[in-house]
Amino acid sequence: MDYFLTEEQQMIVDTAKDFAHKVIKPVREEHDENQTFPWEVVKKMGEAGLCGLYIPEKYGGTGLGILGLCLAVEEMSKVCSAIALSMAATGLGTFPILLFSSEEQKQKYLPDIASGKRLAAFGLTEANAGSDALGMQTTAVKDGDYYILNGTKQWITNAGEAEIYSVFAVTDRNRGSRGLSAFIIEKGTPGFSFGKKENKLGIRASATRELVFQDCKIHKSAMIDSEGKGAIIAVNTLYTSRPGVAAQALGIAAGALDESINYARQRKQFGQTISSFQAVQHMLANMATEVEAARALLYATARSIDKAGDAKGFAKESAMAKLYCSDVAMKVTTDAVQIFGGYGYMKEYPVEKMMRDAKITQIYEGTNQIQRNEIAAGLIKSAASKK
Amino acid sequence: MNIVVSIKQVPGTTKVAINPATNTLIRAGVEAIINPFDMYAIEEAIRLREKFGGKVTCITMGPPQAEEALKSAIAMGADDGILISDRAFAGSDTLATSYTLAMGIKKFGQFDIILTGKQAMDGDTAQVGPGIAQWLNIPFIAWVKKIEDVKEDAKTIRVERMMDDGYEVLEGPLPILLSVVKEINEPRTESLRGKMKAKNFKATVLSAKDIEADPDFIGLRGSPTIVNRVFVPVRSGKKELVEGATVEEKVSKVVASLRESKLVN
Ligand SMILES: Cc1cc2nc3c(=O)[nH]c(=O)nc-3n(C[C@H](O)[C@H](O)[C@H](O)COP(=O)(O)OP(=O)(O)OC[C@H]3O[C@@H](n4cnc5c(N)ncnc54)[C@H](O)[C@@H]3O)c2cc1C
Ligand SMILES: Cc1cc2nc3c(=O)[nH]c(=O)nc-3n(C[C@H](O)[C@H](O)[C@H](O)COP(=O)(O)OP(=O)(O)OC[C@H]3O[C@@H](n4cnc5c(N)ncnc54)[C@H](O)[C@@H]3O)c2cc1C
Numbered sequence: 001m002d003y004f005l006t007e008e009q010q011m012i013v014d015t016a017k018d019f020a021h022k023v024i025k026p027v028r029e030e031h032d033e034n035q036t037f038p039w040e041v042v043k044k045m046g047e048a049g050l051c052g053l054y055i056p057e058k059y060g061g062t063g064l065g066i067l068g069l070c071l072a073v074e075e076m077s078k079v080c081s082a083i084a085l086s087m088a089a090t091g092l093g094t095f096p097i098l099l100f101s102s103e104e105q106k107q108k109y110l111p112d113i114a115s116g117k118r119l120a121a122f123g124l125t126e127a128n129a130g131s132d133a134l135g136m137q138t139t140a141v142k143d144g145d146y147y148i149l150n151g152t153k154q155w156i157t158n159a160g161e162a163e164i165y166s167v168f169a170v171t172d173r174n175r176g177s178r179g180l181s182a183f184i185i186e187k188g189t190p191g192f193s194f195g196k197k198e199n200k201l202g203i204r205a206s207a208t209r210e211l212v213f214q215d216c217k218i219h220k221s222a223m224i225d226s227e228g229k230g231a232i233i234a235v236n237t238l239y240t241s242r243p244g245v246a247a248q249a250l251g252i253a254a255g256a257l258d259e260s261i262n263y264a265r266q267r268k269q270f271g272q273t274i275s276s277f278q279a280v281q282h283m284l285a286n287m288a289t290e291v292e293a294a295r296a297l298l299y300a301t302a303r304s305i306d307k308a309g310d311a312k313g314f315a316k317e318s319a320m321a322k323l324y325c326s327d328v329a330m331k332v333t334t335d336a337v338q339i340f341g342g343y344g345y346m347k348e349y350p351v352e353k354m355m356r357d358a359k360i361t362q363i364y365e366g367t368n369q370i371q372r373n374e375i376a377a378g379l380i381k382s383a384a385s386k387k
Numbered sequence: 388m389n390i391v392v393s394i395k396q397v398p399g400t401t402k403v404a405i406n407p408a409t410n411t412l413i414r415a416g417v418e419a420i421i422n423p424f425d426m427y428a429i430e431e432a433i434r435l436r437e438k439f440g441g442k443v444t445c446i447t448m449g450p451p452q453a454e455e456a457l458k459s460a461i462a463m464g465a466d467d468g469i470l471i472s473d474r475a476f477a478g479s480d481t482l483a484t485s486y487t488l489a490m491g492i493k494k495f496g497q498f499d500i501i502l503t504g505k506q507a508m509d510g511d512t513a514q515v516g517p518g519i520a521q522w523l524n525i526p527f528i529a530w531v532k533k534i535e536d537v538k539e540d541a542k543t544i545r546v547e548r549m550m551d552d553g554y555e556v557l558e559g560p561l562p563i564l565l566s567v568v569k570e571i572n573e574p575r576t577e578s579l580r581g582k583m584k585a586k587n588f589k590a591t592v593l594s595a596k597d598i599e600a601d602p603d604f605i606g607l608r609g610s611p612t613i614v615n616r617v618f619v620p621v622r623s624g625k626k627e628l629v630e631g632a633t634v635e636e637k638v639s640k641v642v643a644s645l646r647e648s649k650l651v652n
Contacts, residue, residue, distance in 0.1 A: 011586075014582070015578065019576045047578060048575070049578040053579075
């Protein structure tokens with residue numbers, strides 16, 4: 001399929017592909033097995049210019065938009081989505097700054113993120129506030145020029161490894177979703193610590209930890225936008241970042257498809273390659289069709305966001321891309337394991353990891369149930385506004 | 388710090404066929420790459436620049452297509468590239484090649500360190516690096532596996548030279564030529580920014596006249612090497628069974644046969 005990529009977009013694909021094969025592939029199993037954070041890869045990812053694709057040039061990035069981000073995430077996720085996530089989740093933590101911060105905050109944080117020198121993270125979820133994220137408990141109480149934060153954020157990607165955190169807290173309990181605010185909090189701030197590293201089913205090279213705030217004193221200049229804007233910042237960040245999760249899912253699916261085709265062509269049973277069996281062929285045909293459909297939806301969504309300049313008008317499409325690509329990833333990786341048979345179940349082959357890694361894409365940045373809610377809400381809203 | 392890296396474009400496979408009629412390599416249809424050993428030289432040059440500042444210039448002698456090798460070097464992070472290309476260089480052996488490269492480097496002007504690969508993947512002689520140093524009358528250290536230190540003010544460099552049974556620490560003055568081994572580093576992949584720069588990059592092309600080369604030292608005329616025959620050795624698959632009553636007898640027969648074929652004496 002020709003997606004009419006520009007020369008620059010094609011260069012992103014080529015750079016990321018080369019990087020994934022030469023730098024990520026040799027270490028992906030080791031990091032998965034030991035749940036270690038791939039710092040040596042992250043450093044080189046920055047050197048390769050893959051960390052600042054969505055950041056404008058004036059802040060040290062390449063200014064190639066959400067599609068640029070997606071192309072790189074897809075290509076790297078074909079090889080290892082967990083390692084690609086270090087960059088993608090940094091994007092999630094960076095969007096609040098990129099979309100809502102003051103010029104001064106942008107100048108302070110974006111160049112180091114663009115160069116890959118520092119990672120970012122996004123702290124929204126809590127133990128009792130998952131899908132209902134806005135029902136959070138963490139508080140930020142005003143005290144002169146400062147805010148005092150107390151509370152715990154749960155399952156935060158890149159936590160402990162990142163240095164820059166976009167954190168959400170309640171500043172006014174009485175105002176509901178208008179009583180939330182967002183802050184940029186740096187690692188090392190007194191009163192800010194991390195919980196233990198979670199032991200996970202998949203994306204094991206990605207670090208997931210708690211952010212713990214105990215009387216953590218933050219100057220008001222660290223607030224993003226103004227008091228009460230937290231919900232708007234969180235929601236718009238997710239609209240912008242969901243294509244990145246979709247790209248991760250798409251990459252996993254496309255990687256599993258490639259592995260499956262190669263394997264089916266060389267595995268022999270009953271004296272012939274298993275690719276000669278129609279049952280296997282049809283599985284491959286379905287996988288390929290779904291991967292292509294997912295890609296078309298994602299690229300169209302990313303392009304729409306880039307053309308409009310922001311994702312506000314594309315909440316529904318962004319949710320669709322995340323929903324569809326992640327469902328495809330789960331299905332395609334499950335079929336990939338099936339095509340590999342017993343070998344697919346073994347860690348010596350890459351598809352069991354892909355299947356484990358795929359599952360998270362249906363859960364984080366809003367479960368797929370929540371995406372469907374979002375899509376339906378968008379449909380109903382636009383139908384109502386036509387009256 | 389001015390660093391020059393001499394890179395050679397080679398066929399991207401070790402299985403190059405040789406045309407038996409002309410004794411030349413069949414290059415058509417074979418993808419060309421930067422000599423793998425030279426990738427380490429480029430990486431080391433970029434690291435030196437990252438540490439000490441300055442400029443990395445890659446130089447290659449070859450046909451116009453060799454510009455692609457320079458573009459790849461730019462994509463990795465080199466600053467500039469020079470292509471020495473002229474029909475007059477055709478038929479150069481290692482002596483003429485190293486003379487030509489030395490003249491090109493001289494033309495380029497100031498340099499502190501020249502890096503080359505340990506050897507070329509196709510020619511394999513490992514003579515061009517030392518040849519360049521000789522023509523430029525500068526010191527040369529082969530098989531460098533680590534640059535320990537460069538003292539810019541004192542103009543000295545300390546390196547580790549790989550040996551069969553360990554390594555030697557050597558110190559030398561700048562300017563110097565070093566040939567590097569693969570143990571020295573891990574070459575980076577091409578970066579996005581580099582690729583963008585490479586897209587619009589045009590190498591400076593220097594002809595025999597541009598480098599003021601003496602016609603007696605270049606091309607076929609400057610190449611005393613005579614290639615008698617180039618061939619792919621054939622495995623005959625011939626076997627011989629040695630019969631004998633005792634092991635001693637069989638062994639002495641083997642030894643005698645090896646002596647006869649002058650394989651041992
Ligand atoms: C590995 C990992 C990394 C993560 N990284 C981050 C991060 O970097 N930052 C961050 O802030 N969060 C992060 N999260 C949190 C993630 O976004 C939440 O887990 C997710 O939003 C779901 O919340 P929950 O787990 O509490 O599930 P719950 O909200 O408890 O949902 C349980 C089930 O109920 C369903 N459900 C809930 N509400 C509805 C509804 N209204 N309609 C229909 N079905 C519903 C859900 O779809 C789900 O199936 C991460 C989670 C994991 C596992
Ligand atoms: C099959 C075959 C046929 C040949 N036929 C002839 C012939 O007919 N007549 C003849 O005179 N010679 C011939 N040669 C020799 C050929 O000219 C040499 O390959 C060339 O001089 C370079 O030597 P090398 O490949 O051994 O490089 P090496 O000395 O092994 O290379 C060492 C390093 O020197 C540098 N270097 C080498 N070449 C270049 C270059 N061109 N530009 C920039 N840097 C470079 C690189 O850094 C390289 O890592 C032939 C070689 C082969 C393999």
